[in-house]
Every structure is written in structure tokens, then in C-alpha cells.
Amino acid sequence: MNTKGIRLAALDLDGTLLHEDKTISDHTLSVLEKLTKDGILVVPATGRNLEGLRDNILRVPNISYAVCSNGAQVFRLSDQKLLYEAAIPLEDAVSVIRYLQTFPTFIYVHTEKGTFRSGNWRDTNLKKRFPFIRFEENNVADLPAFLSEKRLRVIKIGVFVLDDGIFRRLLEKESPMPSISQFRTGPCNLELNAAGASKAYGVEALCRHLNLAMSQVLAMGDNQNDISLLRAAGVSVAMGNSEEDVKAAAGFVTGTNEADGAAEFLGRYFSLTPAPGQE
Numbered sequence: 001m002n003t004k005g006i007r008l009a010a011l012d013l014d015g016t017l018l019h020e021d022k023t024i025s026d027h028t029l030s031v032l033e034k035l036t037k038d039g040i041l042v043v044p045a046t047g048r049n050l051e052g053l054r055d056n057i058l059r060v061p062n063i064s065y066a067v068c069s070n071g072a073q074v075f076r077l078s079d080q081k082l083l084y085e086a087a088i089p090l091e092d093a094v095s096v097i098r099y100l101q102t103f104p105t106f107i108y109v110h111t112e113k114g115t116f117r118s119g120n121w122r123d124t125n126l127k128k129r130f131p132f133i134r135f136e137e138n139n140v141a142d143l144p145a146f147l148s149e150k151r152l153r154v155i156k157i158g159v160f161v162l163d164d165g166i167f168r169r170l171l172e173k174e175s176p177m178p179s180i181s182q183f184r185t186g187p188c189n190l191e192l193n194a195a196g197a198s199k200a201y202g203v204e205a206l207c208r209h210l211n212l213a214m215s216q217v218l219a220m221g222d223n224q225n226d227i228s229l230l231r232a233a234g235v236s237v238a239m240g241n242s243e244e245d246v247k248a249a250a251g252f253v254t255g256t257n258e259a260d261g262a263a264e265f266l267g268r269y270f271s272l273t274p275a276p277g278q279e
Contacts, residue, residue, distance in 0.1 A: 007216040009035060009266065010045040010067065010203045010229060013057060015186075015222035016239050017262050022132040024056045028263040034272050036062040043067060043206065045199045047156070047191055047225055049110045050075055069110045069156040070183065070193050070225050071202025074209075084205035085155070086197035092179050093154035094144040096192060099176055104162040106135070107143060110155040118143045126160055157192040164188070183225035184243075191225060200228035218269070220254075220262050222246060237265055 011017055017032075018024055032042050044057045045067040053066060058077075065083075066075045074084040088096075097107055106124055108117040121127065121135035140146040147154060161167035167188050175182040178195065185191045199221070207214060219226070219233035222242040230236035230249040238250035240261050247253050255261025266272065 005216050006040065006218050006235060006270075007212055008041040008043055008203075008207070008210070008218070010043050010199070010217055010219045010233065011057075011262065012199075012221035012223075012226050013044055013046040013048060013053070015241060015257050016220055016226075017257070018056060019258055022056070024059070025260055025263070027260050029060055031263040031267050031272060032057070032060045033062075035266065035270060036060065038270065038272075040270065041065065041210070043203070045071070045203055045219070045221070045226075045229060047158075047185055049073075049115060049155070050080070051114070065206055067199060067202040067206060070191060070197060071199040071229075072110075072155045072193050072197035074202050074206050083209055084202060085153075086194045086201065087153040087155055088157065088192070088194045089179060090147065090151065090154060092177060093157060094148055096176050096180060097144045097147075097157060100157075100159055101144075103166050103170070106160040106162065108158045109143065109147065109152075110158075111147070111152040112155070113150070113152055114138065116140050116143065116146065116152075124160070124162055126162075130160075155193075156197075158185075159190040159192070161188050161190060183223070185223050185225050198228040199226060200232040203229055204232065220265070222257065235269075237262075 017028055035042050042063050043065050044053055047070045049068050064077055072086050076083055106118055106121055106126055108115055116138045119139040119141045127135055171184055180192050181195050183191050214232050215234035217233040218235040219229045220237040222239040227246060227249045236250040237252045237254055238247045240256040254265035
């Protein structure tokens with residue numbers, strides 16, 4: 001394939017580079033390291049906060065930037081300098097959390113002081129369903145009151161919806177207020193950001209900082225929070241495990257995350273591995 005002009009690879013983590021058990025394969029790590037050695041900027045573009053990158057993609061040397069919390073924050077990693085931020089207005093965040101708590105949900109928030117979680121995780125089966133998530137850390141009995149008292153900047157709100165029917169209803173309703181965007185990010189997962197935050201906005205902000213054009217970006221993802229970036233990037237790739245709306249937004253569809261489909265596509269696109277039949 002023609003790789004001319006691509007300077008930056010903006011890559012989702014969960015459902016894309018990571019397997020379902022949240023590990024990253026040695027093969028994927030090797031492909032990413034080869035990209036960085038070839039001068040391609042490998043940039044995680046993820047719903048995770050910065051701390052959530054340390055045991056996976058940041059094992060690759062020479063990753064210099066990260067787009068976190070669905071594009072609400074962009075960091076330079078050498079000094080953790082915040083290059084861009086789009087926080088949810090505190091009063092709106094508090095109102096939305098109180099609204100979401102009227103449904104059977106478990107809620108967490110990304111803030112400038114770390115991640116805080118509602119205190120009801122023991123009343124759910126989430127730990128069994130998602131054993132790799134730290135539901136039991138930084139629990140707060142009254143999350144909205146805590147945020148208001150501490151006057152924390154809310155970067156992202158994450159919601160696990162505990163009833164499938166209610167999950168579908170909340171998806172159909174879309175965002176509960178104009179200042180907030182809502183995305184589907186998993187089988188029972190919603191994530192909410194400021195309306196001015198998306199992975200596309202975050203990568204665009206990074207490109208302005210680096211004097212790059214979005215036409216020089218290759219993007220990969222698997223879920224609704226990736227669609228804006230897939231539509232904005234010069235080259236866009238959906239994972240084989242994506243929903244149909246994500247595949248429709250991308251120029252290419254590769255294999256699943258379990259089959260290392262991201263590494264397979266990157267290896268072929270950037271001529272890091274032989275094409276089929278040319279081994």
C-alpha cells in the first residue's frame with residue numbers, strides 16, 4: 001500500500017491494540033517499536049487516562065505524546081505537560097451524574113487528581129465480568145457531593161449500565177444535555193465528555209502543536225468514541241470486532257483485537273512484514 005505522507009499513527013487501546021484480557025501481545029509491541037524507529041509518531045488515542053497506559057503501550061520506547069480520556073486531554077509524556085484540555089463544566093457533571101444514578105449504574109470520573117469511583121461496586125457483578133478493572137479503588141460514597149466539595153475538574157464520566165434494556169434506552173436518548181457528548185464504548189459502557197472533546201479534537205490539537213495535517217494521520221479504533229477520529233484522519237481503520245457504525249466510518253477493516261488485527265494491518269501498510277504469499 002501507499003504509505004506516503006503518514007507521519008502519525010493514532011491508535012485506540014481497548015478493543016484495538018489490547019486483547020480482551022487487557023494485555024498487549026509481544027507481536028504488537030514489536031510492530032509499534034518498528035514504527036517508532038521508522039520515524040512514525042505512535043500516539044495512543046484512548047478513553048483511558050494517562051495512568052491507564054503504563055502497563056501496556058508505554059512499554060514501547062519513544063512514545064512521546066498521548067491523547068487521553070477520549071481526546072479531553074493531550075499530554076507530552078517527557079514532562080507530562082498538558083497540551084490541550086476540554087473539561088466538563090463542574091455543575092453539568094454533577095447534574096449528569098445525579099441523573100445517571102437514578103438508573104442501575106456504576107459510575108467513575110477522570111479528574112485532574114485521578115480517577116474516583118462510586119461506592120456501590122460490591123452490589124454489582126462487575127468485578128466478575130470485568131476482572132481487570134480496579135472497581136475497588138478510590139471509592140466515594142456520594143460522588144457528586146465529593147466533586148462539588150473538592151471543586152475538581154471533571155475530564156470524563158464513565159458509566160457501567162447494569163441493565164441491558166436501560167442501556168439501550170440511554171443509548172437511544174443520547175446525551176442528557178447539550179454541553180456533554182455521550183459515546184458507547186462497550187457492551188454496557190457509556191462515556192461522557194465535554195461537547196468540545198473528542199478523539200478527533202484531541203488529535204487535531206496535537207497536530208497543530210506538531211505542525212502536521214490530519215491527512216498525515218492514520219487512525220485505528222473499534223467503538224463509537226473512535227468514529228470522529230476515523231472520519232477526520234487521512235487513513236482510517238476499524239477493527240474486525242467493531243460494530244457496523246464504526247466499520248462504516250473507516251476506509252479499511254482489519255482483523256479482530258484477539259487476532260492482533262491492528263499489528264497485522266500496520267505491518268502490511270508500513271511494509272514491516274511481508275505481504276501474504278511473499279514470505
